[in-house]
Amino acid sequence: MRLGILISMLVVVVFAAVVTTGTVTQVVTDQQDAQARGITNASCDAAIGPTQPGEPDKGAADAGNLNQEQQQIVQLIIAIGKERRLSGRAWQVAIQAGMTESGLRNLTYGDRDSLGIFQMRPSMGWGTVSEVTNPPYQINKFFDVLLAVPGWEKRRPGEAAQAVERSAFPDRYHKWEPMAATLVESLGQVANPVSCGTGLGALLPPSEAAGVAIQFALGEQGKPYVWGATGPNSYDCSGLMLRAYEKAGITLPRVSRDQYKAGAMLPVRDAQPGDMIFLATDPSDPTTIHHVAMYLGAGKIVEAQQTGVPVHTRAFSFDESEVVPQAVRPGV
Incomplete structure (x- = not known):
């Protein structure tokens, strides 16, 4: 001592x-x-x-x-x-x-x-x-x-x-x-x-695939949220991510908790367009993840949020109470 x-x-x-x-x-x-x-x-x-x-x-x-x-x-x-x-x-x-x-x-x-x-x-x-x-x-x-x-x-x-x-x-x-x-x-x-x-984002730059996934997700705006749906007429949160990245040639698991493990992880505040953002009941415990959205940059996300709310974009803050500390970059 x-x-x-x-x-x-x-x-x-x-x-x-x-x-x-x-x-x-x-x-x-x-x-x-x-x-x-x-x-x-x-x-x-x-x-x-x-x-x-x-x-x-x-x-x-x-x-x-x-x-x-x-x-x-x-x-x-x-x-x-x-x-x-x-x-x-x-x-x-x-x-x-x-x-x-x-x-x-x-x-x-x-x-x-x-x-x-x-x-x-x-x-x-x-x-x-x-x-x-x-x-x-x-x-x-x-x-x-x-x-x-x-x-x-x-x-x-x-x-x-x-x-x-x-x-x-x-x-x-x-x-x-x-x-x-x-x-x-x-x-x-x-x-x-x-x-x-x-500069973690510079080490893992956005890919062409991310651009394709973003374009697909934005094109699905207005379609209804249905739990368990994976398109083409309706989606839940992970179903939208699944199809968006499938369009870009990247296969993701079906549910959000598994999608959390499907790519390169980086501090969420370093997220770039196309990265997946996760919400959890306990942000320190990935097993409580209940939602996934796609970050668009400039404080916005696109998501299939919940029943009664169609696929949409909305303002997003990293300080929201349920944000998981890590973002995920699929395909990296």
């Missing part, structure tokens, strides 16, 4: 000046800067966004509520992640796991023989009691296991955390995504927690 003690003064100052104000210090602005700092970049197609649309202050508020012990552990996670040249996404996974398992505290108790920040169990081979209550050991061990998970960097951070922890409650890690991303941005001094720099 000597490292944690040494940085405690710095942590308090940083949290007061950065996190509680919600200000993000942009230090890493592109892949070249990240590489210069020795930080490995992750791929750009992961389901990760720096904020929760509809709750733009949630991450900063949760981060601002952390006490000194929790702050020290976050700083230690980031310091070890940087020392090992791991991406910001790896730090975020560890922060979400630690917050979920122990509230980012080095506990000396837990379920059965679970101990420490990540509730590691000596009986399950995580290490000795002394080791799994030693913060640097725990964090390094967590990163070791995370790196051994196939494709972890392409999973949503909460899913990657679950792959390490193997909890009986796999969805609970998503709750802390906005907070962890805020901490990676501010304390980790990473401008974009996706860890692939700014």
Whole structure:
């Protein structure tokens, strides 16, 4: 804990000046800067966004509520992640796991023989009691296991955390995504927690197929909404997406929850014309997705919304309460 003690003064100052104000210090602005700092970049197609649309202050508020012990552990996670040249996404996974398992505290108790920040169990081979209550050991061990998970960097951070922890409650890690991303941005001094720099849309440019899909969807305006319908005379929300992209030569799954997995994911605020936008009862939980629409740019979408409302375009805001943090670009 000597490292944690040494940085405690710095942590308090940083949290007061950065996190509680919600200000993000942009230090890493592109892949070249990240590489210069020795930080490995992750791929750009992961389901990760720096904020929760509809709750733009949630991450900063949760981060601002952390006490000194929790702050020290976050700083230690980031310091070890940087020392090992791991991406910001790896730090975020560890922060979400630690917050979920122990509230980012080095506990000396837990379920059965679970101990420490990540509730590691000596009986399950995580290490000795002394080791799994030693913060640097725990964090390094967590990163070791995370790196051994196939494709972890392409999973949503909460899913990657679950792959390490193997909890009986796999969805609970998503709750802390906005907070962890805020901490990676501010304390980790990473401008974009996706860890692939700014301008994500430029890395995944709109395709000719997107133009064809948009033209088709706009041409279906006025046709009635019918639940389960896939055209040509009526549509539901996913049925409209299905036929629009079918016209462009791209096959999508039938329902919106599956369409969420059918393409490249990117932060929803970086959506470009043709990308699919999703609404969910709980935006942090993709299993609650109940609607999909096509983004047209300039704050507009085209959609088959609900019974009694024909296919139409409407004004759209990323701050709508049910907006899922990721958009999907089909065919990429």
